[in-house]
Amino acid sequence: MTGPLRPVFHEGQVLAAADLAATxxxxxxxxxxxxxxxxxWGIADGLGLTTQPRTDPATNARYVEVRVSPGFAVDGTGRELVVPEAVVLRESDFEAVNGADQPTTEPYPVFLSAVDRTPAQSTRVDSCGATAGQSRVEESYQVLFGRLGDERLAADQQPPAAGSAPADPPVRWLVLLGYVRWTAGHFAGVEAKARGVAPRYAGVRADTVTARSGALTLRTSPAAAKGQPAVVLSGEDPPSLVFGLYQGNGSVSPLMTVAANGNLSIQGSFSGRISVGSTLVTSGTATDGMLLPLPSGITPEQVAGGQVVLHVQLTPRIPPLPAPSALYSPVEATVDSDRRVRCRVRLFDPAATPAVVTEQPGAVDFLVLAAVAAADGGGGK
Structure with missing residues (x-):
């Protein structure tokens, strides 16, 4: 198989139509x-589905007129699709595809596809006045309605071979624009996403992205909108990596900043998975029957699953004594597998008449250490 052929010319060459077409x-x-x-491949700009309210003069029913806004897309063959002005979707075209369906609230997919057309006055007249053939081809488009579920056809399309030129009709590539709802013979509305499938937008494939201004910004929409997130990689002095939200003036308010020396600054709290071997601690005072709390960031599921091992230390507290001569003795200070404290204390006053030994609930000072266990096969037995 040969590679792409580039036409070359020389002085005195007679140029045939095939030579010019090859160029x-x-x-x-x-x-x-x-x-x-x-x-x-995907939508590069515009091509959204918009609606205008309308009234059926025969029934006085309200419905919407659906239009495809002007825009530009590239299909999976590399062919450009240009819609220079808004296009009104025809209800008759929809009925031709889906008119026999039972009434449903499910939205139907709308596609854009390439098509070649012969423009008016595209033929050339030769020197003898005879028609010599077509001299122009309009690289146009067509809007197609799909059946329920056809939106998944777009994801299954396969690009042509590496050396292929952009596909010409009848080869068809579907670009999903969105969805329409249909009720009582009219369009009832539009949807941007249905059944987990949304329009695909054009992207870039690159291992290196550079910025000439000294700062590279990533954001989730074409325009900087207040409250929207942004990531800014700045090479200015000092260099930094900032994640934040846009303010009304277009600047980014930092929520997290990584400085050139590696220092991390955050405006909110920090949480996440803890590393193997790390230990978290919590302490306090608990009375009989209370559940001991877990350190921040540790969940009961982690303890039950064995990812975290708990170590608990209890120290009985001396309760208030009824008299200076009273004696105190701890009877029980334990914690069960549910982290529930069991604490009982015994009080005895030898100077009292009669001398009576009593038991009552007590309190303990606790220390809970949560150690993250190593994964199985982590290098030791």
């Missing part, structure tokens, strides 16, 4: 491979 096709193929392999 165009070489450029088209190069552009298609660039779009296909350096980018992910």
């Amino acid at each position: 165009v096709e070489h450029a088209r193929g190069a552009a298609a491979r660039h779009a296909r392999y350096l980018h992910d």
Whole structure:
């Protein structure tokens, strides 16, 4: 198999139509491979489904007119799809595909696909006045309605071989635009996502991304909107990596900053998985029958599953004595497998008449240490 053929010319060469067509096709193929392999296919700009309220003059029922907004997309073959102006979706086209379905509230997918058309006055007249053939092809588009579930067809499409030019019809590549709802013979609304499938947007494939201004910003929408997240990698003095939220003036308010020396600054609290071998501690005072708390970041599921081992130390507290001559003796100071404290104390006053020994609930000072256990096979037995 040969690689792409680039036309070359020499003085005195008679240029045939095939030579000129090959020049165009070489450029088209190069552009298609660039779009296909350096980018992910999908919607690049616009092409949203919008609605306008309408009233059926026959029934006075309210419905919506659905339009595809102007925009640009690239399909999986590398072919460009340009919609220069808004397109009104025709209800007759929808009925031709889904008109026999039973009434449903499920939304139907809407696709965009490439199509070649012959524009008006695209034929050329030769020197003898005879028609010489078509001289232009309009790289156009068509809007297609799918059946329920057809949105998954878009994910199953496979790109052409590496050396292929952009696909021309009848090869069809579906770009999902969104969904429409249908009620009583009219469009009832639009949806951006249904059954877990949303429109796909164009992306970039790169191992290195550089910024000429000295700062690289990642955000979740084309425009900087107040309250939206952003990540800013700055090479200015001092260099930093900042995660934060946009303010009204377009600047980023830092929530987390990593400085050039590795120092981490956060505005909120820190939580997450604790590393093997680390120990967390909590302490306090508990009375008989209380459940001992776990250190912050430790869950009962981790203890029950053996990922965390607890070590508990209890120290009985001296209760208030009824008289200076009274004696105190701890009877029980334990904790069970549910972390429930059992504490009983015995009081005896030899100077009292009659001398009586009594038992009552007590209190303990506790220390709970949670140690993260090593995973099985971690290097020791």
